[in-house]
Amino acid sequence: MRPGSLRYQRRTRLFALTVAAGCAAAFPVLTTQAPAGAAPPEVACGWSPRIGAGTFNVAYPDTFANYWMTFVPAAPGTSVTLHGDFPHARYMSFVSYSALGVATDVLTDTSIAPDAGSVNPFPAGADRETGNRSYTVRVVAGDRPENPEPNTLYARATNGVIPVIYRVYRPDAGLDAMGGTGLPRTTVHAPGGGAYELADCGASTSDFDPHGVFPEGRTRLGGRATPPPHAPQWAGREGGGLFPNPDNKYLATLVDSGRTAVVRGRVPETPDTFSGAARMQPAQLRYWSMCSGDGPSTSTLGCLVDDELPVDENGEFTIVVSAPENRPDPGCGVAWLPANSGETLLIMRNMLPAEDFPNSVQGADPENPQPVMGPYYPEVTYPADTGEPDGLC
Structure with missing residues (x-):
């Protein structure tokens, strides 16, 4: 299926269109009544319910991340602000997209200046427990300029709206999917000075199970333009x-x-945020995970995260990828990812490597990542080929 083809566009837009339809059905009016003609007609509500493997399982969601989508109006003279509190979590961001699901701009947590009197808890060394943690972000229709305005997310409008996704990765222990600070408030500033805060599109659905194993056979989203290689080789991917x-x-x-496959490698150092560390720690990566998924449906089957991954004295992991009936005993000291009845796709994420960490996916040749990644490259073998017992235990 070619990117740009009509069929490809229809398939890849399913995710956004489904969320949009649910949003409009949930809240058909703005929370503040606007004068006739003042409120932008393209948007009926703010953030969608939470998106993830336990809800709308498409586009390979990471089970340790949480996603909410909104459609920002881009009518002439209209502007939008997002005002919230930085979550207690490993990471957050706002990303704008085209109608084809291609990222057009990103505001990463560390690049967001806090409101006056507040603290951004995400830079290395920052106070993660601060009680004053508010921020304000603008969303602007248009290409990102050479010198962008602070706290501003840019995107080209599609049919009068800009799709924006809010992400929260690895909330601290005991907190909900939003990291204990709720969703940002969305305010539409209409021509003439009217301001209208939008209700969320439905329940925030803050409960989630990152350790869930999800069945195959979900809604089909779209095909791969270039299929990834078969194990033991890996290749870099941008996300299409x-x-x-x-x-x-x-x-x-x-x-x-x-x-049954076995994956071995070394996990990079990441910040220990889940236990509620008082300060954000410097690390080789901000976040690492590996997930298994179903290629035809783009659904996630299960994920493993850096701070839960069993490792040996050298920081090296062993992951068994198998059908549930071949799952290794939990006491074996190895991790497990579910495989489905067909081809199982493995995805490894590297987020925001430190400048002095040369072995990340970001620094590697997408077609031949092993030489640069060294011990951090995930080696895949099949026990049946090597004489190892299935499950290694």
């Missing part, structure tokens, strides 16, 4: 039209149908 996070780079490979 699947609403990717620009702060991540990905490695992907396909596991042979019906076979």
Whole structure:
């Protein structure tokens, strides 16, 4: 299926259109009644319900991340502000997209200046426990200029709206999917000076299970323009039209149908935020995960995250990828990802590498990442080929 073809566009827009339809149905009016003609007609509400593997499982969501979508109006003379509190979490961002699900701009947590009197808890060394943590972001229709305005997200409008996704990765222990600070408030500033705060599109659905194993057979979103290689090789991926996070780079490979695979490598150092660390720690990566997914439906089957991954004294991991009946004993000291009945896609995420960490996916050749990544490259073998027992235990 060619990117740009009509069929490709229809498939890759399913995600956004489904959210939009649910949004409009949930809240047909603005929370503040506007004079006739003043409110932008393109948007009926603010943030969607939470999107993820446990809800609308398409575009390979990471189970340890949480997603909300909104459609920002881009009518002439209209502007939008997003006002919220930085979450207690590993990471947050706002990303704008084209109608084809291609990222057009990103505001990463560390690039967002806090409101006067507040603190941004995400830069290395920052106070993660601060009680004053508010920010204000603008969304502007148009290309990102050479010298962008502070706290401003840019995008080209499509049919009068800009799709924006708000992400929160790895909320602190005991907190909800929003990191304990709720969703940002969306305010539409209409021509003539009227301001209208939008209601969310439905329940925030803050409960989530990042350890869930999700069945195959979800709604089909779209095909891959270039299929990834089969294990043991991996190749870099940008995310295509699947609403990717620009702060991540990905490695992907396909596991042979019906076979148990074993993945070994070294996990980079990441900040220990989940336990509620008082300060944001410097690290080699901000975030690392590996997930298994179903290629035809682009659904996630399960994920593993950096701070839960069993490692040996050298920081090296072993992950078994198998059907549930071949899952290793939890006491074996190895991790497990579910495989489905067909081809299983493995995706490894590297987020925001430190400047002095040379072994990230970001620094590697997408077609031949192993030489640069060294011990951090995930080696894949099949026990049936090496004489190892299935499950390694």
